[in-house]
Amino acid sequence: xxxxxxxxxxxxxxxxxxxxxxxxxxxxxxxxxxxxxxxxxxxxxxxxxxxxxxxxxxxxxxxxxxxxxxxxxxxxxxxxxxxxxxxxxxxxxxxxxxxxxxxxxxxxxxxxxxxxxxxxxxxxxxxxxxxxxxxxxxxxxxxxxxxxxxxxxxxxxxxxxxxxxxxxxxxxxxxxxxxxxxxxxxxxxxxxxxxxxxxxxxxxxxxxxxxxxxxxxxxxxxxxxxxxxxxxxxxxxxxxxxxxxxxxxxxxxxxxxxxxxxxxxxxxxxxxxxxxxxxxxxxxxxxxxxxxxxxxxxxxxxxxxxxxxxxxxxxxxxxxxxxxxxxxxxxxxxxxxxxxxxxxxxxxxxxxxxxxxxxxxxxxxxxxxxx
Numbered sequence: 001x002x003x004x005x006x007x008x009x010x011x012x013x014x015x016x017x018x019x020x021x022x023x024x025x026x027x028x029x030x031x032x033x034x035x036x037x038x039x040x041x042x043x044x045x046x047x048x049x050x051x052x053x054x055x056x057x058x059x060x061x062x063x064x065x066x067x068x069x070x071x072x073x074x075x076x077x078x079x080x081x082x083x084x085x086x087x088x089x090x091x092x093x094x095x096x097x098x099x100x101x102x103x104x105x106x107x108x109x110x111x112x113x114x115x116x117x118x119x120x121x122x123x124x125x126x127x128x129x130x131x132x133x134x135x136x137x138x139x140x141x142x143x144x145x146x147x148x149x150x151x152x153x154x155x156x157x158x159x160x161x162x163x164x165x166x167x168x169x170x171x172x173x174x175x176x177x178x179x180x181x182x183x184x185x186x187x188x189x190x191x192x193x194x195x196x197x198x199x200x201x202x203x204x205x206x207x208x209x210x211x212x213x214x215x216x217x218x219x220x221x222x223x224x225x226x227x228x229x230x231x232x233x234x235x236x237x238x239x240x241x242x243x244x245x246x247x248x249x250x251x252x253x254x255x256x257x258x259x260x261x262x263x264x265x266x267x268x269x270x271x272x273x274x275x276x277x278x279x280x281x282x283x284x285x286x287x288x289x290x291x292x293x294x295x296x297x298x299x300x301x302x303x304x305x306x307x308x309x310x311x312x313x314x315x316x317x318x319x320x321x322x323x324x325x326x327x328x329x330x331x332x333x334x335x336x337x338x339x340x341x342x343x344x345x346x347x348x349x350x351x352x353x354x355x356x357x358x359x360x361x362x363x364x365x366x367x368x369x370x371x
Contacts, residue, residue: 052136052146052175055242055327062287062322063132068304069112069125071096081111081119088118094280097128097305114284131307133173134323135232135244145178145191145360147206147231148245150310155197160184167197178206181360189357201357205310207231207243208363213259213351221335222349223300223328225318227255229355230310232320234328242331244324247303247313255316257354260292261347262300265329265336273315281315287322288329292350300350301325318352 073093078085081104098114103122105111110122152172154163159182180192189201206229216222217237224233227248234242248255266289272282287302300318302325309321320328328348337346 051138051140051142053139055134055137055323057134057323058326058330062302062304062326063130066130066285066287066304066322067100068097068128068130068285069100070128070305071098071114071120072124072126075120075124077114078119079117081106081113083107083121085119091282092280094274094282095305096281097283098125099285100125100127128305129307130304131309131321132323133245133307133309133321134327135242135321136175137242138240141209141239142177145206145208145363146243147176147178147204147229148172148310149174149176149199149203150205150230150245151203153199153203155193155199156190157196157198159190159198160186160188161198176204178360180364181357183361189360191360205229205231205245206357207233207240208355208360209233209240210355212238213349215259216349216351220349221332222351225255225300225350225352227257227352227354228357230312232318232324232328234331242324242327244321245309247306247309247311247319249298249314249316250312253315255298255314255318255352256293256296257352258293260350260352261343262290262292262332262335262350263294263343263347264291264299264341265289265339265343271317279315288320288325290329290332290348290350292347293352300328 071091073091073096075091077088077091079088101113101115103110103112111119112122112125113119149170149172152169154165154169155167156162157164157166176193178191179194182190184190190198191201191204193199207226210224210233212218212222212235219237222235224235225246225248226232230246230248232244232246233240268285268287269289270282270284271286274280283305287304289299289301291297291299296316298316298318300320302322303314303319304322306313306319309319313319332348335346335348337343
């Protein structure tokens with residue numbers, strides 16, 4: 001197969017709408033809301049149609065139905081929207097998040113109901129803007145690695161070079177495909193993202209097709225959590241069907257490698273830990289929670305309280321963009337055998353590992369040899 005050369009590729013998949021023009025020489029597409037075209041030139045056409053598309057979201061997705069806030073340290077929770085009512089509890093000091101059921105005026109100030117019979121002053125709640133980032137679904141196997149920028153950054157025109165001002169600064173969460181990889185004199189890997197642009201590996205997170213672990217059946221659903229790239233890919237058998245960014249455990253609270261199965265699922269659950277310590281947290285209504293490493297109480301779940309996807313950020317769980325956790329939760333529902341408790345005989349497979357980025361050299365060496 002002859003090597004495929006990029007004419008222009010970088011684009012954001014936010015608001016994706018792909019229009020294809022096929023000919024004997026080129027396949028071109030435009031992404032809605034973006035001025036960039038992408039064309040692939042090949043003597044052998046790839047199958048017509050896009051590889052990547054927006055995931056189909058619920059009408060009542062998490063962005064439309066959740067209103068959340070961070071509660072101030074040592075805030076009192078009252079039994080009624082009144083400072084004269086009994087104090088139910090004091091929240092203490094830490095990372096404290098709750099969903100807001102409703103808002104009301106009482107005694108000249110605004111109050112929020114966070115649980116049935118629990119009210120806090122609105123002045124002691126900082127409303128959280130839930131990340132609307134989402135990954136991509138794939139309608140066929142990708143031909144090359146792809147990923148997202150995890151910082152705003154301007155590409156270079158050569159590997160190891162300074163940012164080149166002939167290029168616009170590319171925004172965080174922009175999507176791209178990788179066409180080559182080299183190790184520069186600075187010791188970092190640099191990726192060719194098309195149109196003469198190169199980017200240092202530090203500023204992006206990648207996804208690439210991986211071999212199905214032996215214990216997973218050819219028709220099984222499974223997800224790959226890549227701790228090095230801070231990305232997740234969902235598969236049906238050997239075919240990748242979805243990919244996104246994640247945030248795994250910080251070095252102090254690692255996400256452990258291994259092959260697991262989801263044993264418990266919850267639409268919503270409360271999570272807390274490190275009580276009495278500086279990193280104490282209490283997060284209510286964590287959405288789409290899928291516990292897989294039972295010994296270490298580690299789960300896949302939506303994370304509405306931060307937007308640091310592509311970086312380690314958790315106490316061990318695999319934090320997912322809320323829309324993507326919802327997608328994986330719904331997609332994997334048919335893997336559940338016992339929805340009411342410990343799922344001993346079913347459950348989504350979860351493979352957690354740390355990839356070696358040097359494998360891209362093998363991939364592109366083969367591609368170049370074919371060319």
